[in-house]
Amino acid sequence: MRQHLLTLVAGALFGGGLAISGMMDPARVRGFLDLFGNWDPTLAFVMGGALAVMAIAWFLQKGMTHPFADAHWHLPGTRTLDRKLLGGSALFGIGWGLGGLCPGPAIASLGVNFGQVASFVLAMLVGMVGHRLLLERR
Amino acid sequence: MTIPGFEHAQPLEGLVGGLMIGLAAAIMLLGIGRIAGVSGLTARATGIADSGPPRSLAVTFVIALVAGAVLVELVTGTIEARFPPELWMLVAAGLCVGFGTRMGSGCTSGHGVCGMSRLSQRSISATLTFMGAGIATVAVMNALGKGW
Numbered sequence: 001m002r003q004h005l006l007t008l009v010a011g012a013l014f015g016g017g018l019a020i021s022g023m024m025d026p027a028r029v030r031g032f033l034d035l036f037g038n039w040d041p042t043l044a045f046v047m048g049g050a051l052a053v054m055a056i057a058w059f060l061q062k063g064m065t066h067p068f069a070d071a072h073w074h075l076p077g078t079r080t081l082d083r084k085l086l087g088g089s090a091l092f093g094i095g096w097g098l099g100g101l102c103p104g105p106a107i108a109s110l111g112v113n114f115g116q117v118a119s120f121v122l123a124m125l126v127g128m129v130g131h132r133l134l135l136e137r138r
Numbered sequence: 139m140t141i142p143g144f145e146h147a148q149p150l151e152g153l154v155g156g157l158m159i160g161l162a163a164a165i166m167l168l169g170i171g172r173i174a175g176v177s178g179l180t181a182r183a184t185g186i187a188d189s190g191p192p193r194s195l196a197v198t199f200v201i202a203l204v205a206g207a208v209l210v211e212l213v214t215g216t217i218e219a220r221f222p223p224e225l226w227m228l229v230a231a232g233l234c235v236g237f238g239t240r241m242g243s244g245c246t247s248g249h250g251v252c253g254m255s256r257l258s259q260r261s262i263s264a265t266l267t268f269m270g271a272g273i274a275t276v277a278v279m280n281a282l283g284k285g286w
Contacts, residue, residue, distance in 0.1 A: 010202070015206025021152045022152060042149065042152040045153045054163050054256075068170075075171065088243065093275065095232065096271075097272035098222070098275055098279070120235075128177075128187075
């Protein structure tokens, strides 16, 4: 229950942050990627603010034996740089540049711009299922 | 507040929103010991991924994410949003983003915000790669006359 409450607060803050920052405007996000054109640096400020808070959080995390509402950490431990990581990220970047949307703002837009974002979200889910069918072995 | 030369930028709104996003990720990390990665949580919430957090937590996060944006819209009146002009762009973009974030184990939130601040080499490499690919894609689209 405590975990759900914390997740609820975090999710709402995340969605609110995306909305306030302008990151739910695909043209603005695309503008950040338009480095050689009409560049819009807004995303750098969003990233800077988020990274500053999270750097403190990781510092605090080092001094804690377990999270507040759980007995264990559930953090990724993979260290290897492989083709999957870089190939997947490159493909994601192509989609990001094409549509000006990444998963966070796309999902957050479902409540306020459903008609415009629905086709993207549906295609994104199809892409995720496609990855599972093609590349995830059970 | 504006930046000379970049009058269309919103540095203050960006910074405030970014601090909120960082706080959200910090609550996930220090509260429940997990990464606030939207692609992974979405895959888990929809049942596309079998591993990860308990499904009810992922569903809670996704619903709250939508609710948070709706709340801001209710308070401020409107959220500016200019979408791609052609449907094929949205569909092709969605397919690439869905497949790519699963294959690369994360997106702007998981790798960009959570992983980079942890100084994870994997996340820094992933972020540089998707930003580079995004910049190249926009440049190519502009050159093809498909900019928007």
